[in-house]
Amino acid sequence: MPTVADQLVTVLRQAGVRRIYGVVGDSLNPVVDAIRRSDGAIEWVHVHNEEAGAFAAAAEAQVTGQLAVCAGSCGPGNTHLVQGLYDAQRSGAPVLALASHIPASQIGTGFFQETHPELLFRDLAQWCEMLSQPEQMPRMARTAVQHAIAGPGVSVLVVPGDIADKSASNPVGRSAVSASTGVLSPAPDAVAALAEKINAASKVALFCGAGVRGSHAAVMRLAATVQAPVGHTLRGKEWIQFDNPYDVGMIGLLGYGACYDAVHDADLVVLLGTDFPYDSFLPGARTVQIDRDASRLGRRTPLELAVHGDVGATLEALQPLLRQKRDQKFLETMLRKHEKTLSGVVDAYTKDVDHHVPIHPEYAAAILDTVAADDAVFTVDTGMNNVWAARYVTPNGRRRIIGSFTHGTMANALPHAIGAAFADRERQVVSLSGDGGLSMLLGELITVVQHGLGVKTIVFNNASLGMVRLEMLVDGMPAYGTDHPQVDFAAIARGVGMPSWRVTSPTDLEGVLREALGTPGPALVDVVTDPNALSVPSHFTFGQVKGFALAAGKTVLAGGVGSMLDLARSNLRNIPRP
Numbered sequence: 281m282p283t284v285a286d287q288l289v290t291v292l293r294q295a296g297v298r299r300i301y302g303v304v305g306d307s308l309n310p311v312v313d314a315i316r317r318s319d320g321a322i323e324w325v326h327v328h329n330e331e332a333g334a335f336a337a338a339a340e341a342q343v344t345g346q347l348a349v350c351a352g353s354c355g356p357g358n359t360h361l362v363q364g365l366y367d368a369q370r371s372g373a374p375v376l377a378l379a380s381h382i383p384a385s386q387i388g389t390g391f392f393q394e395t396h397p398e399l400l401f402r403d404l405a406q407w408c409e410m411l412s413q414p415e416q417m418p419r420m421a422r423t424a425v426q427h428a429i430a431g432p433g434v435s436v437l438v439v440p441g442d443i444a445d446k447s448a449s450n451p452v453g454r455s456a457v458s459a460s461t462g463v464l465s466p467a468p469d470a471v472a473a474l475a476e477k478i479n480a481a482s483k484v485a486l487f488c489g490a491g492v493r494g495s496h497a498a499v500m501r502l503a504a505t506v507q508a509p510v511g512h513t514l515r516g517k518e519w520i521q522f523d524n525p526y527d528v529g530m531i532g533l534l535g536y537g538a539c540y541d542a543v544h545d546a547d548l549v550v551l552l553g554t555d556f557p558y559d560s561f562l563p564g565a566r567t568v569q570i571d572r573d574a575s576r577l578g579r580r581t582p583l584e585l586a587v588h589g590d591v592g593a594t595l596e597a598l599q600p601l602l603r604q605k606r607d608q609k610f611l612e613t614m615l616r617k618h619e620k621t622l623s624g625v626v627d628a629y630t631k632d633v634d635h636h637v638p639i640h641p642e643y644a645a646a647i648l649d650t651v652a653a654d655d656a657v658f659t660v661d662t663g664m665n666n667v668w669a670a671r672y673v674t675p676n677g678r679r680r681i682i683g684s685f686t687h688g689t690m691a692n693a694l695p696h697a698i699g700a701a702f703a704d705r706e707r708q709v710v711s712l713s714g715d716g717g718l719s720m721l722l723g724e725l726i727t728v729v730q731h732g733l734g735v736k737t738i739v740f741n742n743a744s745l746g747m748v749r750l751e752m753l754v755d756g757m758p759a760y761g762t763d764h765p766q767v768d769f770a771a772i773a774r775g776v777g778m779p780s781w782r783v784t785s786p787t788d789l790e791g792v793l794r795e796a797l798g799t800p801g802p803a804l805v806d807v808v809t810d811p812n813a814l815s816v817p818s819h820f821t822f823g824q825v826k827g828f829a830l831a832a833g834k835t836v837l838a839g840g841v842g843s844m845l846d847l848a849r850s851n852l853r854n855i856p857r858p
Contacts, residue, residue, distance in 0.1 A: 282448045283310060285444040285445065287417045287421065288421050288437075289311070289314045291422055291452065292322060293318065294454060294455075294457070296347065297348070297349050299322060299324070299325050300324055300350065300351050301327050301348075301350040301351070301698075302324070302325070302327065302351035302378075303326065303328070303357060305352075305357050305380070306354075307353045307354040307380035307393075308351060308441070310441060311351065311378060311439070311444055312324060326730065327698070328727055329723060330350070330351075330360035330364075331363045332364065332723075332724045332727065333350040333352075333695070334363070334367070334375070334377065334695075335696050336350070336696065337368065337373075337375045338368035338371060338373040338375055339659065339695070339703070340699035341373040341699075343657060343682070343700050343703040343704065346374070347376060347428055348374070348699065349375070349376045350378070351380070352378075352379055354380050354393050354394075354395070355382075356393065357379075357380070358397050359395065359400065361377055362400070362404065364695070365377055365404050366687050367686075367687040369431075371685070373433070374429045375428060375434050376424055377401070377405070377435070377436045378437055379436050379438045380441055381397055381440040382394050382441070397410070397436070401434075401436040401438075406433045406434065407427035408438065409438065411439045411444075412443065414447065417450065417452075418450065422457070424437040429458060463590050464588070465589055465590070465593045465597070466570075466589030466597060468597070470585070471587070471594065471598050472601065474570075474598055477548060477584065478550070478598075478602060483545065483546045484508040484548050484549075485510075486502065486509070486510045486511070487510075487511045487550070488510060488511070488512045488519070488552045488554060489512070489554025490519060490553060491552065491554060491590075492519050492552050493519045494592055496523070498592050498595035499520060500523075500526070501595070501599060502595055504858065505602050505603075505604055507610065507858065508611065509528040511527075511528050511529060511542055512539075513554050513556050514670050515685050516554060517530070517681060518681045522675045525854065526611065526851070526856075527847065527851060528542045528614050528615065528618045529622075530670060534671075536670070537617075537621050537622060538614045540561060541617055544563050545610070545614075546566065548584075549563060549567045550568055551568070551569040553571055553572075553591040554571075555579075557686075562580065562581045564582060567581050568583060568586070569583050569585075569587065570591055570595075572590045574588045608855060608858075611855065612852075615848070615851055615855065616852060618848050619848040619851075623848075635787070639783070639785075639786045639810065640813050641668055641813050642671070642672065642813065644740065644807045645671070645672035648672075648673075648712075648738060650790075651793050652797065653707075655678040655708070656709070656710055657682065657708070658673050658681050658711075658712060659709070660712045661683070661692060661711075661712060661713050661716075661718070662683065662688050662692060662714075664740070664742075664747050665714050665717075666685070682696050690716060690717045691721045693718075694728075695721060696711070697709050697710070697737070698735065701728075701734060708734070708797065709733075709734065713738065715739055716745045718769065725737070725804070729776050729777050734800070734802060737804040738796075739769045740809050741769060742808075742813075743767070744759075744762050745763075749762040749763075763811070766808070768782060769804065769806040773804035779804070781805050783808065
């Protein structure tokens with residue numbers, strides 16, 4: 281007689297789930313044993329912290345676009361899941377978490393490891409329910425699956441261990457699962473109103489987020505028609521920056537280039553699939569927005585018009601209503617500002633950088649971008665590594681850049697890389713890890729070795745929490761509590777059986793990176809970088825400048841842009857003519 285846990289595993293198999301990330305524990309034992317008996321149809325992936333399992337599931341879901349699953353045992357196992365599940369929900373990753381619970385008869389008695397999972401996960405999940413009797417299966421499992429896919433986001437199925445071990449009451453059967461969402465078309469009157477505003481504006485700027493995924497060609501057509509510079513968020517970078525002759529960079533704390541000027545000097549700013557949270561960088565007026573999630577419309581900045589629909593479908597309906605603009609003065613001015621800004625940074629900050637010790641992290645990121653595969657998946661730790669990825673990793677339509685860009689937690693890069701590597705073992709996966717982030721979930725190096733994953737961990741090791749240091753400097757404070765003793769992460773990696781290198785000289789860096797990336801299986805490169813190599817936003821206030829001056833002294837404050845300067849110069853020389 282199959283158990284409730286057997287039914288759960290069968291439903292997950294039917295939904296296309298291939299693995300579950302987690303740490304075994306007594307309340308999870310019936311589910312884990314059902315996986316063991318599934319003849320390899322579903323793999324149990326042992327991680328070393330449930331938080332890492334949730335991150336890994338989130339990355340797998342983002343790489344594949346399919347449902348991914350993680351699990352935690354009762355009490356502490358559940359609470360460890362929280363950080364990674366918050367990240368998954370805010371990234372829009374379809375993830376199902378199996379939260380096992382204490383025996384049903386003990387709930388409410390203060391039993392060993394008792395928590396209240398329905399309360400614990402309520403804020404981070406779009407669906408969270410407890411299985412209280414066998415008769416609820418398999419329908420409840422299928423409901424949990426569909427909610428995760430529909431969001432997309434996180435759903436949580438709470439399963440008391442004793443209920444999972446009971447005999448099934450109903451046949452499991454089969455039921456179709458919708459693995460993709462439909463196209464959301466905008467209302468025709470909204471499209472007509474949008475066309476009227478764009479046609480009336482003499483200077484239009486486009487600002488793109490992750491919602492432009494799959495709409496690159498449509499955005500380029502729009503930019504060509506209205507002669508608009510195109511800026512982007514960090515999450516939008518991988519979907520819009522490549523093959524983009526209208527690119528003017530990013531705004532925000534990680535920004536660079538002329539994007540800030542473009543959106544502030546424009547007569548009309550068009551927000552495309554973005555929920556960019558830093559409203560102080562937006563003009564706060566003269567703005568229209570397109571998004572498939574109606575709850576995002578207008579929540580960051582006042583709008584003259586809100587259009588509910590997919591970016592691609594909306595632009596397809598919009599294009600025939602637009603008049604071709606001929607005046608390129610605004611576009612040319614912004615492209616020239618973009619090139620000048622990048623040129624000034626590069627000329628001022630890259631002189632002799634290939635001989636600077638400690639190694640400039642910008643130099644390390646630029647070399648890594650050059651030697652990495654054209655279809656590599658880069659996972660990026662929160663902090664200064666976000667800056668180096670934003671400014672140096674060159675998108676091309678095939679590469680992926682995954683990070684905790686909305687939740688903003690530390691320690692995500694390595695577990696994200698684990699999920700990406702499981703999603704495609706043949707694809708190069710590179711974790712841009714900060715020393716602070718890596719040390720938080722250091723045990724996941726064992727996970728990488730244990731499962732033979734080809735993750736290449738590149739540690740930017742400045743013995744400091746660099747972004748926090750920067751935040752203190754902005755506020756005029758001296759750095760305090762941000763630094764720690766230098767750690768040899770290469771030695772730690774060797775201790776768990778991973779090939780590793782420690783690089784202190786920039787002249788050795790390219791050769792070591794090429795060797796590490798070419799090494800079969802896992803590898804780690806510990807790059808000792810300059811803790812004083814900080815980055816400033818593309819736009820900052822007088823007060824922030826004053827704060828830097830008070831706290832930083834002679835600290836070098838600049839940002840890098842890598843090969844994007846060459847792209848900016850090429851775009852300026854070859855402005856597309858209407």
